[in-house]
Amino acid sequence: MLGIICAMAIEVEGILNLMENKEETQKAGATFTKGTIFGKDVVVTESGIGKVNAAVTTQVMIDTFSPFAIINSGVGGALSESLKVGDIVISTCAVEHDYDTTAFGDPKGLICFKDEQIVDIPADENLCQKLLTACETLENTTVLKGKIATGDQFISDTAKRLSIGKEFNALACEMEGGAVGQTSYRNKIPFAILRCISDDLTNSTSMDYETFKGVAAAKTATVLSNFIKAL
Numbered sequence: 001m002l003g004i005i006c007a008m009a010i011e012v013e014g015i016l017n018l019m020e021n022k023e024e025t026q027k028a029g030a031t032f033t034k035g036t037i038f039g040k041d042v043v044v045t046e047s048g049i050g051k052v053n054a055a056v057t058t059q060v061m062i063d064t065f066s067p068f069a070i071i072n073s074g075v076g077g078a079l080s081e082s083l084k085v086g087d088i089v090i091s092t093c094a095v096e097h098d099y100d101t102t103a104f105g106d107p108k109g110l111i112c113f114k115d116e117q118i119v120d121i122p123a124d125e126n127l128c129q130k131l132l133t134a135c136e137t138l139e140n141t142t143v144l145k146g147k148i149a150t151g152d153q154f155i156s157d158t159a160k161r162l163s164i165g166k167e168f169n170a171l172a173c174e175m176e177g178g179a180v181g182q183t184s185y186r187n188k189i190p191f192a193i194l195r196c197i198s199d200d201l202t203n204s205t206s207m208d209y210e211t212f213k214g215v216a217a218a219k220t221a222t223v224l225s226n227f228i229k230a231l
Contacts, residue, residue: 001034001041001042001043001065001066001067001068002040002041002042002043002067002068002069002070002071002228002231003042003043003044003061003062003065003067003069003070003071004042004043004044004045004070004071004072004073004224005044005045005047005054005057005058005061005070005071005072005073005176005180006044006045006046006047006072006073006074007046007047007048007049007050007053007054007074007175007176008046008049008074008213008217009046010213010214010217011046011073011074011075011217011220011221012044012045012046013217013221014217014218014220014221014222014224014225015037015042015044015073015221015224016033016044017221018037018038018221018225018228019033019035019036019037019042019044020035020036020037021035021036022034022035023035025064027060027064028056028057028060030045030046030047030048030056030057030060031045031046032044032045032060032061032064032065033045034065037225037228038228038229038231040228040231042228043061043065043067045057045061047176047180049175049176050152050175050176051096051150051151051152051175051176051178051179052179053176054072054175054176054177054179054180054183055179055180055182055183058070058179058180058183058184059183059187062183062184062187062189067189068189068190069124069127069189069190069191069192070180070184070189070190070191071127071131071191071192071193071194071224071227072176072177072180072181072191072192072193072194073193073194073195073220073223073224074174074176074194074195074196074217074220075174075195075196075197075198075212075213075216075217075220076089076148076172076173076174076177076195076196076197076198077155077161077172077173077174077197077198077199077200078161078171078172078197078199078200078201079149079161079162079164079165079170079171079172079173079201080144080165080171080172080201081201082142082144082171083142083144083171083172083197083200083201084142084197084200084202085197085198085199085200085212085215085216086140086141086196086197086212086215086216086219087141087142087143087144087196087197087200088135088138088141088142088143088144088194088195088196088197088219088220088223089143089144089145089146089148089171089172089194089195089197090128090131090132090135090143090144090145090146090192090193090194090195091123091128091145091146091147091148091177091181091192091193091194091195092122092123092125092128092145092146092147093120093121093122093123093147093148093181094120094121094123094147094148094149094150094177094178094181094182094193095109095119095120095121095147095148095149095150095168095170095178096109096111096149096150096151096178096179096182097109097149097150097151097164097167097168097170097173098151098152098153099111107119108167108168109168111182113186118185120147121178121181121182121185122185123181123191123192123193124190124191124192126190127190127191127192128145128192130227130230130231131192131194131223131227132145133226133230134223134224134226134227134230135223135226136226137222137226138219138222138223141219144171146169146170146171146172147168147169147170147171148170148171148172148173148174148177148178148193148195149164149165149168149170149172149173149174149178150173150174150175150176150177150178150179150181151164151173151175151178152175153175154175155173156199158201161173161201162201172195172197174193174195177193177195180193181193194220194223194224195220196216196217196219196220196223197216198212198213198215198216199212
């Protein structure tokens with residue numbers, strides 16, 4: 001079974017519209033909808049915004065449905081001038097840009113587990129390549145693979161975005177992917193992050209985000225449809 005986690009209802013709706021044989025399960029305040037898409041078993045949930053919400057729903061999904069892989073799909077903000085609204089970023093890895101223990105001499109973003117330390121959380125290369133292939137039907141869309149930066153902040157300031165992009169060599173920022181990635185990584189579940197740019201470096205206010213997020217969510221649903229069909 002493939003797991004799909006989105007932060008917002010508008011991002012989940014496109015997946016649910018494709019799904020047949022739906023069954024709902026309520027856990028930890030979230031609704032997990034299991035069904036079939038093109039005959040493939042899929043479970044999807046709306047996590048809510050932010051890293052804790054994303055981590056909780058990811059762990060519940062793993063414990064309850066044992067997905068063979070998890071895709072975190074949604075919208076994001078551009079950190080690169082190469083990206084415009086409607087373009088796609090597929091993760092090679094994720095970093096938590098607001099994870100900061102530099103006071104102890106650690107590099108920014110270093111996550112400390114009891115048995116290892118890591119900055120870049122690696123996404124599954126095979127999943128990323130399949131998502132890249134699923135983007136081939138999109139027109140007038142730049143599709144890039146690269147690092148995605150996650151933090152519990154909506155970054156609207158252009159200078160701050162450029163700073164995060166430069167510091168971490170990241171292409172896009174958002175608020176859930178790193179947490180989905182960290183939870184999946186520790187459970188040894190392959191993951192990938194798919195983001196459609198809803199606000200670029202010339203349109204970076206919350207008003208622009210509200211305007212474009214519906215368009216961006218529809219595009220990620222198209223990519224996921226192509227991805228699932230090819231599984």
